[in-house]
Every structure is written in C-alpha cells, then in structure tokens.
Amino acid sequence: MKARAYGRTELAMMYCPQDTPGAAWRKLRQWTEHCPDLLKRLQDLGYTGHQRTFTPAQVKWIFYYLGEP
Numbered sequence: 069m070k071a072r073a074y075g076r077t078e079l080a081m082m083y084c085p086q087d088t089p090g091a092a093w094r095k096l097r098q099w100t101e102h103c104p105d106l107l108k109r110l111q112d113l114g115y116t117g118h119q120r121t122f123t124p125a126q127v128k129w130i131f132y133y134l135g136e137p
Contacts, residue, residue, distance in 0.1 A: 069136045071128040075121050079130070082137035099134060106133040 074082075080092035087095065097117070100106055107115075109129040115122075122130065 069131065071124045071131060073121055073124055074127055076119070079122060079127065079137075083134070100130070103133055106130065109133075 076096070077089045077093050080096040081087075081089060083099075084092035084095050100110065106129060110126050113123065113126050113129070115126055
C-alpha cells in the first residue's frame with residue numbers, strides 16, 4: 069500500500085471498518101499513544117495530536133508499527 073497523505077478518519081476507518089468513524093479514530097489514537105516508539109516518530113515529524121491529516125512520512129511509520137490495514 070502506498071504511503072500517501074490520509075485524513076485521520078480515513079486512515080482510522082481502513083484499520084477499523086466495522087466501527088463508526090469517531091470510534092475508529094479514537095481506537096487509532098489509542099494505538100498510537102500506547103506505542104511510544106511510534107508516537108515519538110510521529111512527533112519528530114510534526115504530529116501534535118490535533119492535526120486532521122497524516123503526512124506521507126507519518127503514514128509510513130504508522131504502517132511500519134501497526135502494519136498495513
């Protein structure tokens with residue numbers, strides 16, 4: 069899968085298609101918060117927790133740590 073820019077809900081729904089968009093986003097956020105190495109990588113790339121879109125570089129690390137959806 070190509071690491072491109074994804075909206076946070078769009079990416080979350082790829083990981084949790086059975087959930088509502090809000091629930092999927094909360095789950096993805098929890099996963100990132102409980103993986104210190106991933107959270108550090110994302111923060112190094114400018115992630116603040118409030119952005120609406122993940123950059124391609126951030127998506128690459130999400131895929132690396134969580135696996136591709």
